[in-house]
Amino acid sequence: TRSxxxxxxxxxxxxxxxxxxxxxxxASYAAVPLYRMFCAATGFAGTPxxxxxxxxxxxxxxxxxxxxIKVHFNADRSEQLPWKFTPQQKFVSVLxxxxxxxxxxxxxxxxxxxxxIATYNVTPDRVAPYFSKVECFCFEEQRLLAGExxxxxxxxxxxxxxxxxxxxxxxxxxxxxxxxxxARRNQRGDLEPDAPDDVVQESLGFxxxxxxxx
Numbered sequence: 001t002r003s004x005x006x007x008x009x010x011x012x013x014x015x016x017x018x019x020x021x022x023x024x025x026x027a028s029y030a031a032v033p034l035y036r037m038f039c040a041a042t043g044f045a046g047t048p049x050x051x052x053x054x055x056x057x058x059x060x061x062x063x064x065x066x067x068x069i070k071v072h073f074n075a076d077r078s079e080q081l082p083w084k085f086t087p088q089q090k091f092v093s094v095l096x097x098x099x100x101x102x103x104x105x106x107x108x109x110x111x112x113x114x115x116x117i118a119t120y121n122v123t124p125d126r127v128a129p130y131f132s133k134v135e136c137f138c139f140e141e142q143r144l145l146a147g148e149x150x151x152x153x154x155x156x157x158x159x160x161x162x163x164x165x166x167x168x169x170x171x172x173x174x175x176x177x178x179x180x181x182x183a184r185r186n187q188r189g190d191l192e193p194d195a196p197d198d199v200v201q202e203s204l205g206f207x208x209x210x211x212x213x214x
Contacts, residue, residue, distance in 0.1 A: 062098035063160050067172070069094055071158075074177040075104060076203070078195055081182045082110040083144065088151070097160040099134065104152040104178065108144035115143045115183040117193050119203040123175045130162040131174065141183050141191050179203035 071094060073087035088103040108114055118138040122128040133139075137152035144150065156176075162168045181193035181200070193200045 059160065060097060060099060060157060061160075062095040063163065064095065066096050066160075066163055069096070069158055069171060070173045071100070071102075071156075072173060072175045073102060073104070074175055076177065076179040078179070078181045078193075078199075080194060081114070081116055081180055083108055083114070083116060083180060084149075085178075085180050094158060096130075096158050096162055099155060099157045102154045102156070104137070104154065105149065106142065106144060106152055106180065107149035108146060111146050113143065113145050115141050115191065116180045117141050117183045117191060118178050118180045119193065119200060120176065120178045121204050123177070124171065126165070126167045127158070127162065127171055127174050130159040130165070130168070131176070132157055132159055138178065142180075177203075 070091050072091045073089060075085045075087050077083055077085045084105075084107040086105050088105055092100050092102060094100045106116070120138050122131045134155040134157065136154050136156070142150075142152070158174070162171070181195050181203075183191040184194035186192050193203075
């Protein structure tokens with residue numbers, strides 16, 4: 001069943017996150033396989049940016065003498081999307097370089113199957129280049145059957161380079177916000193959020209930028 005598939009995926013992710021931590025501690029030779037598995041990280045204003053260098057095994061080691069950063073989780077959805085979407089935890093406290101696993105829950109409360117797409121942003125903006133997602137439900141569209149409820153995992157870390165950035169020395173709290181939209185196909189046949197461009201850009205954290213992508 002679909003619920004068993006989702007549970008299997010979550011078990012696999014738990015095993016994977018444990019493996020990442022073990023590898024980061026003592027197996028730097030595993031850096032090349034990690035490059036293939038770690039597929040995305042956030043950059044300017046919380047938008048995705050690919051950069052394999054930050055995923056080297058020796059970088060995924062918690063900086064024990066650093067202050068913990070509290071990561072708060074926020075969930076929003078488009079009014080056109082009849083889903084319930086909530087974080088399972090209000091926040092987690094992490095050290096720079098420490099991987100952390102969090103979950104969101106989504107439920108389709110309609111009588112029809114629906115495909116959704118999530119956008120996200122990180123605040124304050126200056127933290128975004130250091131906030132890296134290892135695995136995330138936002139990397140691909142999510143199809144929920146009518147009435148279906150699923151757990152959506154997120155595995156992330158804050159790059160330890162944040163400690164060398166003077167602009168981030170006073171950062172104690174970070175907010176990770178997701179917004180789910182109903183999906184539609186564009187002229188190229190690709191799925192995209194079914195919402196006005198300004199609404200999508202706002203959900204990506206570009207609302208205050210004149211040079212936001214159009």
